[in-house]
Amino acid sequence: MIPVSYTVRNIINHKITSALTILGVSLVVFVFAAVLMMSTGLRETLVATGSDDNAIVIRQASLTEVQSIIPRDQADIVKTSPEIAVATDGLPLFTKEIYVLITLLNRHDGDKANVVVRGVSDKSLELRPNATLVEGRMWREGTSEIIAGKSIAERFAGCGLGETVRFGARDWTVVGILDAGGSGFDSELWGDIDQMMDAFRRPVYSSLTFRLADPSSFVALRDRIEDDPRLPLEVKREKEYYADQSRSTAGFVSILGTVVSIVFACAAIVGAMITMFAAVANRTREIGTLRALGFSRLSILNAFLLEAMLIALAGGILGIAAAATLSFVRISMTNWDTFSELAFNFQLTPGIVLRAILFAVVMGFIGGVLPAVRASMKRIVDSLRAV
Amino acid sequence: MKLLKLVLRNSFRHRLRTSLTILGLALAVVAFGLIQTFIAAWYSQAAAAAPDRLVTRHAASIVFTLPLSYKEQLLKIDGVEQVTYGNWFGGVYVDPQNFFPQFAIDATTYFEIYPEFIVEPDQYEAFLGERRAALVGRALADRFGWKVGDMITLIGTIYPGDWDFVIRGIYTGKEEITDEGTFYFHWEYVDEAMKQQMPGRAGQIGWFVLQIDNPDRAAAISTAVDERFSNSWAETLTETEEAFTLSFIQFAAAIIAGLRVVSVLIVGVILLVLANTMVMTARERISEYAFMKTLGFRSYHLIGLILGESFFISFVGGIVGIGLLALVARLVAAALSNYLYGFAVPQSTYFHALAVAFVVGLAAAIFPIQRAIRIRIVEGLRVVD
Numbered sequence: 001m002i003p004v005s006y007t008v009r010n011i012i013n014h015k016i017t018s019a020l021t022i023l024g025v026s027l028v029v030f031v032f033a034a035v036l037m038m039s040t041g042l043r044e045t046l047v048a049t050g051s052d053d054n055a056i057v058i059r060q061a062s063l064t065e066v067q068s069i070i071p072r073d074q075a076d077i078v079k080t081s082p083e084i085a086v087a088t089d090g091l092p093l094f095t096k097e098i099y100v101l102i103t104l105l106n107r108h109d110g111d112k113a114n115v116v117v118r119g120v121s122d123k124s125l126e127l128r129p130n131a132t133l134v135e136g137r138m139w140r141e142g143t144s145e146i147i148a149g150k151s152i153a154e155r156f157a158g159c160g161l162g163e164t165v166r167f168g169a170r171d172w173t174v175v176g177i178l179d180a181g182g183s184g185f186d187s188e189l190w191g192d193i194d195q196m197m198d199a200f201r202r203p204v205y206s207s208l209t210f211r212l213a214d215p216s217s218f219v220a221l222r223d224r225i226e227d228d229p230r231l232p233l234e235v236k237r238e239k240e241y242y243a244d245q246s247r248s249t250a251g252f253v254s255i256l257g258t259v260v261s262i263v264f265a266c267a268a269i270v271g272a273m274i275t276m277f278a279a280v281a282n283r284t285r286e287i288g289t290l291r292a293l294g295f296s297r298l299s300i301l302n303a304f305l306l307e308a309m310l311i312a313l314a315g316g317i318l319g320i321a322a323a324a325t326l327s328f329v330r331i332s333m334t335n336w337d338t339f340s341e342l343a344f345n346f347q348l349t350p351g352i353v354l355r356a357i358l359f360a361v362v363m364g365f366i367g368g369v370l371p372a373v374r375a376s377m378k379r380i381v382d383s384l385r386a387v
Numbered sequence: 388m389k390l391l392k393l394v395l396r397n398s399f400r401h402r403l404r405t406s407l408t409i410l411g412l413a414l415a416v417v418a419f420g421l422i423q424t425f426i427a428a429w430y431s432q433a434a435a436a437a438p439d440r441l442v443t444r445h446a447a448s449i450v451f452t453l454p455l456s457y458k459e460q461l462l463k464i465d466g467v468e469q470v471t472y473g474n475w476f477g478g479v480y481v482d483p484q485n486f487f488p489q490f491a492i493d494a495t496t497y498f499e500i501y502p503e504f505i506v507e508p509d510q511y512e513a514f515l516g517e518r519r520a521a522l523v524g525r526a527l528a529d530r531f532g533w534k535v536g537d538m539i540t541l542i543g544t545i546y547p548g549d550w551d552f553v554i555r556g557i558y559t560g561k562e563e564i565t566d567e568g569t570f571y572f573h574w575e576y577v578d579e580a581m582k583q584q585m586p587g588r589a590g591q592i593g594w595f596v597l598q599i600d601n602p603d604r605a606a607a608i609s610t611a612v613d614e615r616f617s618n619s620w621a622e623t624l625t626e627t628e629e630a631f632t633l634s635f636i637q638f639a640a641a642i643i644a645g646l647r648v649v650s651v652l653i654v655g656v657i658l659l660v661l662a663n664t665m666v667m668t669a670r671e672r673i674s675e676y677a678f679m680k681t682l683g684f685r686s687y688h689l690i691g692l693i694l695g696e697s698f699f700i701s702f703v704g705g706i707v708g709i710g711l712l713a714l715v716a717r718l719v720a721a722a723l724s725n726y727l728y729g730f731a732v733p734q735s736t737y738f739h740a741l742a743v744a745f746v747v748g749l750a751a752a753i754f755p756i757q758r759a760i761r762i763r764i765v766e767g768l769r770v771v772d
Binding site: 016017020021023024027028030031034035038059060061062063066067069100101102103111112114167168169200201203232248252253256260263264266267268270271273274275277278331332333334336339 | 404414415418421479620622645646657664666754
């Protein structure tokens with residue numbers, strides 16, 4: 001075996017060429033990792049929105065709350081289900097909510113975006129253990145007061161604490177800020193459901209959410225409600241319901257990103273190939289000497305392959321390091337499943353690091369294999385004679 | 388002239404390296420071009436908008452509806468010549484993955500305002516004459532293998548129940564960028580069902596399309612419409628068709644912005660590949676440059692030599708890339724024809740690619756030129772590789 005230090009020193013020796021190749025690989029890895037981080041961030045944000053013990057009810061085949069409609073009589077039947085947990089006040093831990101989209105203007109650039117307004121009840125906050133009121137106070141019953149998710153308060157005109165925003169032919173005052181720990185509720189406005197139903201002239205609910213006293217009773221409850229001919233409804237675990245909403249957008253982002261990364265990678269592989277062919281050509285005599293000293297063709301092949309993979313690995317690490325800085329970036333975009341704005345962070349996971357590094361090393365391997373084979377095929381006499 | 392010959396000879400001294408560099412550049416140019424084409428195709432819908440059409444919708448957001456009674460009032464507004472309307476249906480065909488837009492429209496007026504949709508007259512007559520009839524785009528019909536006379540069922544997400552349709556016509560677009568992926572059917576079909584099941588939801592309209600007499604008066608007419616309905620229960624927002632379409636396209640703004648960043652990074656990769664080659668070349672030829680200097684060649688000769696080679700490689704790479712792009716784009720367009728219309732490489736992309744080749748060729752030569760000029764003859768001749 002040719003010692004690894006030989007390979008490492010060769011890389012260091014050709015500073016500029018190695019650095020250019022490493023940079024090329026790192027750019028590709030950066031894009032690859034960034035795309036994965038984006039779709040993971042989107043998915044994780046929605047997964048974190050739902051809670052395991054909660055169930056959500058929407059109208060059959062309506063996919064999301066946006067399309068769902070539940071009349072009052074159906075809501076009342078569901079409310080009597082014995083599986084529902086009891087709140088501290090002795091009433092069922094159950095909420096009827098409405099979910100509507102309104103167009104608001106971005107505070108900074110004036111762009112329009114669809115924002116979720118949720119008409120909620122006094123149990124809504126208790127049902128969402130990830131959401132707490134961090135500033136101000138809760139809305140008072142019977143008033144045009146609302147509380148705003150953290151992301152919405154920062155980004156939309158009129159949604160900060162103490163400001164007023166107009167929708168549904170009324171002015172609403174923001175009296176509190178909701179911190180939902182980076183989940184989807186950070187991107188919503190909450191107000192009294194009765195006021196919202198009145199303002200939007202909507203006499204029906206969008207969804208029903210409740211806590212299960214015993215999470216294992218979910219299947220029995222779901223089957224009973226879905227089989228009830230009076231109830232054209234669908235019951236889902238809250239966590240699954242929200243996780244499903246990330247499908248279209250996260251899927252689209254990963255597919256598009258993967259395609260771009262692969263085409264992009266081809267160019268970087270060619271760059272690595274150029275570097276390695278040059279390395280082989282420059283070291284022809286060295287290769288001859290190594291062979292004369294008794295190193296086998298295989299160890300020459302390995303040494304050059306290792307060199308290519310090490311260069312790519314360095315590029316991979318650099319690319320990941322650059323992508324890691326994106327973790328501090330919070331972006332906001334429309335989630336196509338719900339047609340509404342959702343704020344989320346780029347999220348780096350060990351799985352992404354592993355995949356990105358693997359991607360880099362594979363690039364190095366593909367770029368290095370042909371030059372390495374060429375190096376190992378050289379005949380001793382010819383290469384010693386080379387000038 | 389001699390210099391030109393030298394440039395060419397030099398470029399082909401390392402045939403493998405030069406061809407690989409050209410290949411690398413060409414691939415990167417293809418990636419760059421595909422991204423630009425994708426962005427252009429994404430915005431082409433807005434480009435297909437007509438200047439003499441306005442869209443009126445509920446001011447709060449597109450999910451709220453307007454009463455049908457607005458139609459008569461809209462027609463009375465000065466400058467409005469014709470009014471049609473539609474609703475988003477949002478049904479699922481077999482599986483939610485099979486997404487395509489479905490519009491419940493006023494059959495008699497809609498296609499008057501949208502002359503770019505071309506239907507055979509007998510198919511159009513058949514469509515008008517039947518309540519459950521649907522008129523679908525050529526691309527959509529191809530996607531699912533539908534023929535005239537086929538029965539299909541959509542599961543309503545917004546309007547409950549299973550909805551049966553008969554395909555009575557297939558429309559094609561007048562222009563390349565006209566959308567051929569939409570499913571049109573009678574607004575009355577949905578409305579009659581709503582009247583029976585959910586009377587509160589009958590007579591509701593998602594948006595009105597207004598044909599106006601003069602595109603220059605679009606802003607004034609929009610204001611007149613919105614003032615007419617201000618302080619009512621359903622306030623309106625009226626804008627040009629282009630602005631309306633853009634507000635939907637805008638939903639992918641974050642992704643488009645990301646793609647723009649990537650296309651800049653690709654230029655970076657092109658530069659790195661070429662710079663790598665040029666640096667290697669310069670290193671190998673240091674003694675040669677020193678030798679040329681002793682023979683009386685001046686610095687500007689060396690600059691010309693190196694710059695010439697850099698430009699030669701970058702432009703050949705760029706041109707090969709443009710050629711490949713035209714081919715690949717056609718393949719991608721065919722593969723995506725069901726989902727994305729107007730996937731054609733815009734002319735500006737070809738110019739951008741050439742501009743990139745120029746900038747990259749220039750930038751990659753800077754470092755080798757510095758080295759060649761600075762080299763002292765004695766040192767250069769002493770170099771042994």
